[in-house]
Amino acid sequence: MSDAQDLLLDMIAALPDPVFVLTESGRYVALLGGHDRQYYHDGSHLVDFTLNDVLPAEKADWFLQEIRTTIHQNRLRIVEYSLAGRDVSGLPTDTGPRGDLWFEGRVQPLANPINGERAVVWVASNITERHDLQGQLQTLSETDELTGVYNRRKLLAELEQNFAKFQRYHTPLALLIFDIDYFKLINDQHGHLFGDQVLRDLAQQCQSQLREPDTLGRFGGEEFALVLPNTELKQALQLAERLRLDCEQMRFASTTNNAAITISIGLSVATKTDRDITDLLRHTDDALYRAKHAGRNCVKYRTPDTGSPPSMDL
Template identity: 45%
Template sequence: MFTQQQLTAILSSLPDPAFILTRSGRYTEVFGGKDARHYHDGSALIGRSLFEVLKDDKARWFAAEIGKALECGVLHIVEYELSGSDVKGAGDGPSEPIWFEGRVRALPFQVDGEDAVVWVASNITEKNDVERKLRELSETDALTGLYNRRKLIETLDHRMQIFASEQSQTSVLIFDLDNFKRLNDERGHHAGDSALIEIARLCRENLRQDDVIARIGGDEFVIVMPDLDCKDALAIADRLRKQVSAELRESLRYESTISGGVSEFSQPDRFSSDILKRADEGLYVSKRAGRNRVSAC
């Protein structure tokens, strides 16, 4: 068996910090945190309250999570972010946001007359950064930096659920570059890539922040426009058509246009592919009508 002194030494040597926190949010003890790459000495927290150390919103969040751990009686796991803006006192706290996993467990005894928990905080910032980068790679078109088909379908499925439950409309624009093959043949694939990158830039600059822009292959782009009906989406699409033509003429010294189709969710739709199919039909209507236009379908 270990002596009390040995147990304290073991706890103090833990790489991740372990905080003993009461229901009211008071730090009664801090153990560990010896991994100097990720943690600073937390002993100054002992005897202080969460509400003295953190801004009120963040302190209330921690207090609520302590309450949940005390009520559930089992291991409670949360992920959370801390930055300098969460900490009271100028210059205190991390300069960059740091992500933690908190493993919180109710103690089977009271501390200073209060129910209490042990809260082990593990720095997961690097892991989150890797996961974020992998997620971006899996969702992003390498050439343009726009979303790819996978992210597009995920977005449409989500918007369709909202439409089914709230009747909140979403419109979709599909468009491509007219005579894209001729551009590649006459100017080379570098010019074709430059045109696609320029179109992506124009979409980012001229569409709303909530619009989801995707390149789904070749010169084909799809824009998901939440909370817009087909009429309003058609007007936006037509402005984009004119901007793309003017910018390609200016930047590439090449006369090129886009053709597109616009559609919106309708009551019979069962799958997100239904709205894509109608928008695609609108694109072909534009092509058959002579290109350089956007058609609703």
């Protein structure tokens, strides 16, 4: 064997990331490199098996689609995907990384067929640390540091997304804006650290009342907003009243005495006259203003554009 061939074999064996050769039918033809068990499992047993032999049907179908798209487009494609050791049948999991892993796949079509089939080279790079860091940074950018709920920017993005669904599919959408009554007095009497704790406890209490698709965010200061997708006015009012009563019953222990709070709530549902979220926000803010001027500790809402206000049984 020549020195050039020896060098080529050494280079292939030393490839840091695993390189798969896969046919358009999903058969593993070869696996090269990727021997660092800190980042990759030993997948040598996969050769001559198919994706459908070793992967759950949904994941196998996804890989097959990516392979066939790459062959059809005849160009390099880059994809990101999640795959854990437990997803691959027969993979030894006593060595190698644990848990859910994220990979960047660089998929390149081969010029010549293998046993009559088109094929691709698939280089899988473990990007789990980068993916997790990106997730953490995104969470930080979307979260209010004090209360742990979403911040204003994320809240408006969720409202925009749900308003687009309302316009396209006419799915109901409700918005609540509420704030703590006389919050300045709480800070003046008990201090700002106590006021911060009130905000945290209030956010936690409200969050515990919500459904998975609902979005709670701190709008600023002592003001919060709540986006309620697929929610009609009657259901939104029932939730608003429940939140108001829950907050009224909360007690906060300070160094001097116990404190109580109340909240005022403005509510609006999206209607066909709303051109964008600015209109919906304005109507909801107007309802909050009326709640404040009605004596606070109450819920006010914009009535629908057509028909009578709903009969409420709160």
